Amino acid sequence: MFDIFKKKHESTKLDQPLSWAERLKAGLARTRDTLNTPISELLRGGKIDDALYEELESLLLMADCGVAATQALLEEVRSQVSRSALKDATALRSALRQAMTALLAPLEQPLDTRSHTPFVIMLVGVNGAGKTTTIGKLAWKLQHEGKSVLVAAGDTFRAAAREQLEAWGARNNVHVVASTGGDPAAVIFDAVNSAKAKGIDVVIADTAGRLPTQLNLMEEIKKIRRVIGKALPGAPHEVLLVLDANTGQNAVMQVKAFDDALKVTGLVLTKLDGTAKGGVIAAIAKTRPIPVRYIGVGEQIEDLQPFRAAEFSEALFA
Amino acid sequence: MLENLTGRLQQVIKQLRGQARLTEDNIQDALREVRMALLEADVALPVVRDFIAHVKERALGRDVLQSLTPGQAFIQVVYEELTALMGGQNTALNLATVPPAVILMAGLQGSGKTTSSAKLARLLKQQKKKVLLASADVYRPAAIEQLKTLAAQLQTDFFPSDRGQKPRDIARAALDHARRHFHDVLIFDTAGRLAIDEAMMAEIKELHGLLQPVETLFVVDAMTGQDAVNSAKAFSEALPLTGVILTKLDGDARGGAALSVRHVTGAPLKYIGVSEKMDGLEPFHPERMASRILGMGDVLSLIEQAQKNVDLEEAKKLADKVKSGKAFDLEDFKMQIRQMRDMGGMGAFMDKLPIQMAQAAGKVNPEEGDRALRRIEGIINAMTPAERRNPDIIKASRKRRIAAGAGVQVQEVNRLLNQFEEMQKMMKMLSKGGLGKLMRAMQGRFPGWGR
Secondary structure, eight states: OHHHHHHHHHHHTTTOSSOHHHHHHHHTHHHHHHHHHHHHHHHTTOOOOHHHHHHHHHHHHHTTOOHHHHHHHHHHHHHHHHTTOOOSHHHHHHHHHHHHHHHHGGGOOOOOOOSSSSEEEEEEESTTSSHHHHHHHHHHHHHHTTOOEEEEOOOOSSTTHHHHHHHHHHHHTOEEEOOSSSOHHHHHHHHHHHHHHHTOSEEEEOOOOOOTTOHHHHHHHHHHHHHHHHHSTTOOSEEEEEEETTBOTHHHHHHHHHHHHHOOOEEEEEOTTSSOOOTHHHHHHHHOOOOEEEEEOSSSTTOEEEOOHHHHHHHHHO | OOHHHHHHHHHHHHHTTTOSBOOHHHHHHHHHHHHHHHHHTTOOHHHHHHHHHHHHHHHTTOBOOTTSOHHHHHHHHHHHHHHHHHTSSOOOOOOOSSSSEEEEEEESTTSSHHHHHHHHHHHHHHTTOOEEEEEOOOSSTTHHHHHHHHHHHHTOEEEOOOTTSOHHHHHHHHHHHHHHTTOSEEEEEOOOOOTTOHHHHHHHHHHHHHHOOSEEEEEEETTBOTTHHHHHHHHHHHSOOOEEEEEOTTSSOOOTHHHHHHHHHOOOEEEEEOOSSTTOEEEOOHHHHHHHHTTSOOHHHHHHHHHHHSOHHHHHHHHHHHHTTOOOOHHHHHHHHHHHHHTTHHHHHHHTSOHHHHHHHTTSOHHHHHHHHHHHHHHHHTSOHHHHHOGGGOOHHHHHHHHHHHTSOHHHHHHHHHHHHHHHHHHHHHHTSOHHHHHHHHTTTSTTSOO
């Protein structure tokens, strides 16, 4: 697997300074460091003992995998050991990696916007998760694939959220539908109608950040979803929940709450370029397996990449 | 916000009942539960380990006093350690310097720096300080406009800057402006940055050198996971942090990051963000947070909030009335409902009650409770003053009129009158003394709390 994208990287070197795999690896470097170094040290002995399990448990926990997912993953390798399928620590390590890949594999389903025209994407998430930034990257990406994109500035609450999108839209030549203050549902309704009239391929709707405990705001966003459905039956075709990779176990609660309210169809994991591990995806895979459409691995506009389970866990454990 | 951790610890404690002494054996399970609970609350693993070791050391061999159960003794140790870990006493902002006192805000992207800057400005303005807000976030589009808009909302001075400028030039100019216009405080917002971004960390170090802030506040999201230790460590190595603001605590995050950040930086937690609104910044009280985690409830905060929002005059009038044994009428009932709402509604109220009480009341959705309260208020509003003072005169025809006026069914008017009668009885009990008696009587009989 690794060799494959090394080659790919070399071939694409000319038009891109860094391949996505490199970016991802760079982004996840910290994760790898914490996961890798202590394991390798431990593995030098090569013996499988309690200390090894404990260390592995710590590493998974510190990657935000959560207690339940960590125990499940360790349970799996433990049973393999007792069946003496695993002889030494190195084998155990690769078994753990495989278990992680297997856990994440169902989440690997890329977003396909070709099914409807216009294809309506609605972005939701807590405050500061990176919704507006993700919209910028996503619109750029879709435009790069030759699609026409319209962005609806549905965050009418946060000061200057609209200006943030407009400033960005002007620079990247994307039409942004906005109105001062007012009802977010109305703004998005207008955007969907205008996209229908103009034959736009993809509509991306921004919404204000909200915490799932703010029940009135959760009601509001349900209404937004309903109103989009009125503008275009069957829409929104994709409800993306944006998660900050820095978030701990609360991400699981967020997924549950937003999914219960809106039927989330995909996740975006942002800010993976920091020291955060993003292991909470494992906990999510365990409790509410919703596809991870994209991961954000940097601040540059091209740093939004499709999620690939094998590469993600490879980079996590490499 | 920390109910889950609280609930877990309550479970642990139950298992410890009936033991005479805390021993290695009997606290093993309890410690394991505490460890799990803390991990699930996103307290960073190294911090958890440290904490558990401390608790174990202090708990072992402790004789259980006659007045305490072993569970209580264990809780006491956990409570003391938690309080110690969160920093003992509440530390206020230290602005004692030659004005302008500079407050520098730092943190990761999306942690809530800009919102917190504005909230802090509002708080200081209430303390009669002349505040200047400035932003050096030249990276995120419209970040400066965001602060500008918030400053305008708060009617606070804002130092204009734009994205073409260098952060260091903005810092110099803002400081100069604050000096010349005799501002007491300059709150300087910065761009969110990753701790591993060396160029950006160098930039904020430079800003710190230029501004010489008396307070350097690290803003951290309460939902942060294990990585809180890494970013907090990196920031505290780059900057001499003097305090921490924990944001988004109104979510259902368990807030374990508070422990991690405090442990790593050593800087005290000064404020917590509890709402999107501008007044949603409260001083952080470590001892309260600890007692809250342990299910003792945040009664102190509640009292403070009550003092802030409840009209003391009115409250006194009611108290006098109760004391003098006069009838408690629907006007008083309505006033109470309004005061409850002013304190942030049922949700905010229940959040701060001790766990046992909150659980008793907690079977109801606070949102529904609030709605019920609003309805009750509506029904009372549809009554004439005479009816409010003397509900006994409300018979069938009046009930129909009131129901029509409030837009409800007659049954709801009946229900309200029944609830009111209960309430009247309770008030009588209260006037005869005995809060305990009242609490027992209250079980399930509070307006709107289940029926």
